[in-house]
Amino acid sequence: MTRFRLTVEYDGRPYMGWQRQAHGPSVQQAIEDVANAITGETASLHAAGRTDAGVHALAMVAHVDIEKAFTPFRLMEALNALLKPQPVSITACAIVPDDWHARFSCIGRDYLYRIVNRRAPLALEAGHAWRIARALDSDAMQDATQILVGKHDFTTFRSAHCQAESPIKTLDRLDVRREGDKVLIAASARSFLHHQVRSMVGCLSMVGKGQWSADDLRAALEAKDRAALGLNAPPDGLYFVSARYPA
């Protein structure tokens, strides 16, 4: 048995999310199906993160155990050949130790959220960004991130379906920067609650539009109540960017 680490880029639009679902297509199933077609085995994938329907990945990390002998290059080529024309691509493949785990060995996850701040609808980036027509004060948004960075009870920013044992998470980084009409929000933590990034982005957008003050954001966090959430941002703009592991 050899354990392979896969780096995966995907467009989340056609999928119910990363995780295999009974009622629709998933990225996990797409890769497992082609891996098992190649090997004749019944391998399962384990990923660093489980993205929701419509959420994308630049570099999701997953692992799979395979009995049949493959070089990483040949496995990657075979997977990509069969994945076509689905918008899922294996961008890197390496052999890892048998006790290395894409999810449990992961010590940091990085997300990017892309907002296009303009009146006109999106043509080229439809499904790949959140268009907000009203002018966003990205400096006010950046100032407000400091309320969320650090160790907090993020119950307000947690989906009702979240399976984490505790709502307490440490947010290592939350940065807002403007590039022309784009507003880019980077978030890093050891792990996130379900919907945490989208919920934080939704509330930051309310600050950017002047609908919420920084104090309103602080009150929402301190309420520790999902009902205090201002807005959950749509999946379109969210990208899983990287998973970090001990050197």
Next chain:
Amino acid sequence: MTRFRLTVEYDGRPYMGWQRQAHGPSVQQAIEDVANAITGETASLHAAGRTDAGVHALAMVAHVDIEKAFTPFRLMEALNALLKPQPVSITACAIVPDDWHARFSCIGRDYLYRIVNRRAPLALEAGHAWRIARALDSDAMQDATQILVGKHDFTTFRSAHCQAESPIKTLDRLDVRREGDKVLIAASARSFLHHQVRSMVGCLSMVGKGQWSADDLRAALEAKDRAALGLNAPPDGLYFVSARYPA
């Protein structure tokens, strides 16, 4: 009658190209149809450039004459509302003098060609870039651009369907730069021949792969013969970026 200048972003994938065609959908037809549905008139659009099937635009410029009274903002909002869900968006709208012409007043056109230089297929950028697996020497490509910049007979780089009177064009700018695994090629001229940018990019890619030397590229240009063309790049990576007009 009021003449409106429209700035248009579009994804070229679902279209036969900019120009109205009898045998399939075009960007021109998409906009004319909604404009005429709004006004009850039979206006025609005139554009700075006529992109091919699958070629995109960040900011195509076109004009249209409308009898009915509109503010630019209301016209833009009405067009965008009816264009949905097509991947065509009016990103700016302004009133221009009656003798201003999107095509004939244009004094410069800028294109961008996006290559992703990696082994893995494209998931997020499928249809929006040209993936080249073999490592490209972008410095050699940049050096070779100097052969093409300036006033030349570009017959080699011209489609058999090109309707321009003369194959002689002045290429003002051709720049290759690498950003990580992306190789971006910017081209500017007063005007281009049909397929000129894609043909130049195709030949530059052969230089980048080491299949052609700079001398081979020079010989292809000097041959003034379409048969001397190395390769025509696919439409996927090509973007009409901007049209320039006298101040």
